[in-house]
Amino acid sequence: MENDELFQTAKELFDADKYAQAETLLNQLILQNRKSPHVFQMLGTIYYDQGKFTKAIRAFRRAIEIDPSFTDASLGLSIILNDLGKYEEGRKVFEEAQVMLQKKSAEDDPYVNEKLALKHDELGELYVHYNRYKEALDQYFKALSLSTRRPEITMKIVDCFKTLGEYDKAFKELRDLIKQYPMFIGARLKLGKFHFEKGDVIAAIEAWEGVLERDPENAEAARLLKQAQAKDLTSFNEIHPN
The missing domain is CATH 1.25.40.10 (Tetratricopeptide repeat domain)
Incomplete structure (x- = not known):
């Protein structure tokens, strides 16, 4: 399966809440060097759903490293940190996401x-x-x-x-x-x-x-x-x- 086709299939499975199947394809994409923020954001969401918070945090942070303006990953990370009682860190991540979102909106205006x-x-x-x-x-x-x-x-x-x-x-x-x-x-x-x-x-x-x-x-x-x-x-x- 081609790289783009694999990503599309993984996204469709993710959107359909078929997380176990999506996870397998997303990890294949990472092995094939398809390290896009969307891949890590989806993995972060899957790991969060599975209760694997450390893995989820790592995946969301990786997505943000690749694209600091990718607010979906920032918001996902903020939610996990709040769930873990790390309110100050979660607030900081959320505020940074808000700033990036406003900046992105201004750039697209x-x-x-x-x-x-x-x-x-x-x-x-x-x-x-x-x-x-x-x-x-x-x-x-x-x-x-x-x-x-x-x-x-x-x-x-x-x-x-x-x-x-x-x-x-x-x-x-x-x-x-x-x-x-x-x-x-x-x-x-x-x-x-x-x-x-x-x-x-x-x-x-x-x-x-x-x-x-x-x-x-x-x-x-x-x-x-x-x-x-x-x-x-x-x-x-x-x-x-x-």
Whole structure:
């Protein structure tokens, strides 16, 4: 039986209160190095049900060592300690579990994440204002990890890389952004400008034609495309004079 299949079977047996069968499979998982907090938490619960408190405490503590934010194991451990009369220790474990639960809830809260992202974004702009682009990049990447405003923040990252002369990184960020958001016109416009500035007129033309395919009325793309086509024609005439 494959590792994942074994875990799923053990969990189903555990959920069905078939603890003896589940225990056998869970111990097999540990022997196979599947040492997840869920495995030890289930074993801790089984040992508690069997009255094997020392084993249960050890299993719950192992689950918490693997993942301190795994509150199911913390609460299980707290209950056993209280049952054994270790009220102060049980209270401490419970309070730590509450703190981790609150922290986890905050980390998973989109509103909180967006507020924090906004602060990192603002700090990034402040660094840019003082020409401290490396520090700005650090803040923008932190904002990016928290925010749903990926296109907007990535464009700021691209500008920082360009200013620092790191064109390869700027190009990569733009290409990745376009791949993820193919209808984001701003990224395609900027990619064309980068190509044009680097002297790759054909690539610039392709980028701006891509904009007009998606937004035929885009005046900026039309203007830039006309400029690039004129330059391309001039270059062709210089290479192939009549």
